[in-house]
Amino acid sequence: MTSESPSLGNIDIEAYILNEYIPAKPLDGNLEVHFSDSELAPTEACAQLRCGELLKFPFVRPGCQPRAVAIRKSDVLVPDDEATATKRVVELTLDSPDLFEFQPGDTIAVLPSNDGKLVDEFLDRLELVSKADTMCSVKLALKCAKKSAKVPAHIPQTTSPREILTHCLALNAVPQKQFLSALAGFTDNEKERSFLACLSSKQAASSYSELVLERGLRFLNILELCATCRPSLAFLVEHLPRLLPRPYSLSNSPLASGPQELQIIYSILKYKPGVTTSMLESKAQKVENGEPTEVVIYPRLSNNFRYTEDDLSSNQILIAVGTGVAPFLGFLSHKEQLISQQSPREIGKTWLYLSAKTTRATLNLDQLLVWQLTSVLERLRMCQSRGESPCYVQQLLEEDSEELVALLLQPNTVLYVCADGAKISQSIAGGLIKCLQTALQLSEEEAAQKLKELRAQGKYREDVWL
Ligand SMILES: Cc1cc2nc3c(=O)[nH]c(=O)nc-3n(C[C@H](O)[C@H](O)[C@H](O)COP(=O)(O)OP(=O)(O)OC[C@H]3O[C@@H](n4cnc5c(N)ncnc54)[C@H](O)[C@@H]3O)c2cc1C
Structure with missing residues (x-):
C-alpha cells in the first residue's frame, strides 16, 4: 500500500502509544465468506449492478x-x-x-x-491472491447471535474477493474508533496492536484528531502504517462503508x-x-x-439548480469558483441555442462572476469571451486568486454591490452559486451579505436575514460540491 500523501510522511506509530488507555469496544464479526470451486472471470462491469432491487x-x-x-x-x-x-x-x-x-x-x-493496483495490494495483504477470482458468497456466520446482523445489500450474492474490493467497498474510508479497536485484533505485532488499540481510546482523542481528522489518515493508510495487520475479508465486508456513486x-x-x-x-x-x-x-x-x-x-433527481427554456426571459446572476463554472457552461450554451432558435422575444440578462487560480485555469475562457461579445452574457467579471494581486470572487461582487443588488431584487432574477467547498461558499455568502448591506443600508444581521429570505424564495440557489 503505497502512500501518495506527503502530509502523512513518516508517522512513527510508537510515538502515539500511551502508557495507559482503554481501547474502544471493538466491532464484532458476524459474517463469513464461503468459497466455491469455480472461478469468476474478472470484468470491468460494476458488481453493484448485480445486487438486485434491494440496493438503492x-x-x-x-x-x-x-x-x-x-x-x-x-x-x-x-x-x-x-x-x-x-x-x-x-x-x-x-x-x-x-x-x-x-x-x-x-x-x-x-x-x-477502486484502482486495480491497490486492489492487488489488498488481496496480497488479506492473503487472498490465490483466491482473488474464486467465486464466493458472503453469509451470516453460523455462530452469529446478533439479530440486526445482515449481509450488506451492496454485495452481490455470488461474487469474488477481487470484485468486492474493486466495486463494493470504500477502501479509503475514515476509520472509526471501534473499527480501529477491532483492527488491533488482526495483528500479532505488539507495537501495531498497541497503536491501533490506543488510537481508538478516549485517552488518545487528540492523536485521533491530529491523524484522522487533520492529516486525513484513511483505512488504507492505517494498513500502510501497520504492515502486519491482516483483517479478514468478512470483517471488511461487514464494516467498511459502501463505495458510493459521486x-x-x-x-x-x-x-x-x-x-x-x-x-x-x-x-x-x-x-x-x-x-x-x-x-x-x-x-x-x-x-x-x-x-x-x-x-x-x-x-440524479433534478432540482431548481437548472436552466430551461422558461428561464430565457428571466435574469441570472451566476457565481462560480474554478471548476464550479461547469454547470454554467451548460446554462450559457443553452441560452445561446434558445436565442438562435426563437423568434425575437424578451431575453433576460445573464451576469457571470468567476474566479480561478490563474487566467490559464479559467475554463473555456475563449468561449466565455465570445458569449460576452454576442450578449449571451451581459456581464463577465473574472479574477485570479494567485499571482501578484490575488483577488477572490466575493471582491468582484462587492465592487458591483449597487447594480448587483438592483438586478437581484428584480422579480425575475435568480442568483446561482456553484463552489466546491464549504469555506468558499461561506465567503461568497459573506460577500453577498456585504453587497446587501451597502446597497440597502442594512446592518449585518439584517442583510444576513435578507439573504436567508432570498434563499427561501428560491432566488438564491446553491450547488455545493462537497
Ligand atoms: C451536486 C454535486 C455536483 C458535483 N459536480 C462536480 C463536477 O461537475 N466536477 C467535479 O470535479 N466535481 C463535482 N462534484 C464533486 C464530486 O462529486 C466528487 O466529490 C469529486 O470529484 C471527488 O471525488 P473522488 O471520488 O475522486 O474523491 P474521494 O475519493 O471521495 O476523495 C476524498 C476526499 O478528497 C478530496 N478530493 C478529492 N478530489 C478532489 C478534488 N478534485 N478537488 C478537491 N478535493 C478533492 C475531497 O476532500 C474528498 O472528500 C460534485 C459534487 C456534488 C455534490
Whole structure:
C-alpha cells in the first residue's frame, strides 16, 4: 500500500502509544465468506449492478437505472501547475443513447471503482491472491447471535474477493474508533496492536484528531502504517462503508450537442487523488490511446439548480469558483441555442462572476469571451486568486454591490452559486451579505436575514460540491 500523501510522511506509530488507555469496544464479526470451486472471470462491469432491487442508488431519477456508457472523448481543459496549486481539469464526452432527458444544471452520478493496483495490494495483504477470482458468497456466520446482523445489500450474492474490493467497498474510508479497536485484533505485532488499540481510546482523542481528522489518515493508510495487520475479508465486508456513486454536473446543453451526448468536467488532485477522479483519469488515458472504454452512470433527481427554456426571459446572476463554472457552461450554451432558435422575444440578462487560480485555469475562457461579445452574457467579471494581486470572487461582487443588488431584487432574477467547498461558499455568502448591506443600508444581521429570505424564495440557489 503505497502512500501518495506527503502530509502523512513518516508517522512513527510508537510515538502515539500511551502508557495507559482503554481501547474502544471493538466491532464484532458476524459474517463469513464461503468459497466455491469455480472461478469468476474478472470484468470491468460494476458488481453493484448485480445486487438486485434491494440496493438503492442515491438520488436516482425514478424509472432510471445505472448503465454503462461509452466515453467518446477526453480533453484536458487545464494542465496541473504545482507553482499555483492548479489542479488538472479534464472534460469527458459521454455517449448516452436514449438514456434520459436532461437540462443544464442537472447532475449524473458516476459509479467508481477502486484502482486495480491497490486492489492487488489488498488481496496480497488479506492473503487472498490465490483466491482473488474464486467465486464466493458472503453469509451470516453460523455462530452469529446478533439479530440486526445482515449481509450488506451492496454485495452481490455470488461474487469474488477481487470484485468486492474493486466495486463494493470504500477502501479509503475514515476509520472509526471501534473499527480501529477491532483492527488491533488482526495483528500479532505488539507495537501495531498497541497503536491501533490506543488510537481508538478516549485517552488518545487528540492523536485521533491530529491523524484522522487533520492529516486525513484513511483505512488504507492505517494498513500502510501497520504492515502486519491482516483483517479478514468478512470483517471488511461487514464494516467498511459502501463505495458510493459521486455526483457530477452536466456541462453541456442538449440543444447544442443533442440529447445523446453528455459532458462532465472534473478536476483531479495531484497528491492523494480521489477514487472516482483517479478512475476517470485512467479511463481518459485509455480514450487518448484510442482504446474503447465505458463508465457506469445514472441521472440524479433534478432540482431548481437548472436552466430551461422558461428561464430565457428571466435574469441570472451566476457565481462560480474554478471548476464550479461547469454547470454554467451548460446554462450559457443553452441560452445561446434558445436565442438562435426563437423568434425575437424578451431575453433576460445573464451576469457571470468567476474566479480561478490563474487566467490559464479559467475554463473555456475563449468561449466565455465570445458569449460576452454576442450578449449571451451581459456581464463577465473574472479574477485570479494567485499571482501578484490575488483577488477572490466575493471582491468582484462587492465592487458591483449597487447594480448587483438592483438586478437581484428584480422579480425575475435568480442568483446561482456553484463552489466546491464549504469555506468558499461561506465567503461568497459573506460577500453577498456585504453587497446587501451597502446597497440597502442594512446592518449585518439584517442583510444576513435578507439573504436567508432570498434563499427561501428560491432566488438564491446553491450547488455545493462537497
Ligand atoms: C451536486 C454535486 C455536483 C458535483 N459536480 C462536480 C463536477 O461537475 N466536477 C467535479 O470535479 N466535481 C463535482 N462534484 C464533486 C464530486 O462529486 C466528487 O466529490 C469529486 O470529484 C471527488 O471525488 P473522488 O471520488 O475522486 O474523491 P474521494 O475519493 O471521495 O476523495 C476524498 C476526499 O478528497 C478530496 N478530493 C478529492 N478530489 C478532489 C478534488 N478534485 N478537488 C478537491 N478535493 C478533492 C475531497 O476532500 C474528498 O472528500 C460534485 C459534487 C456534488 C455534490
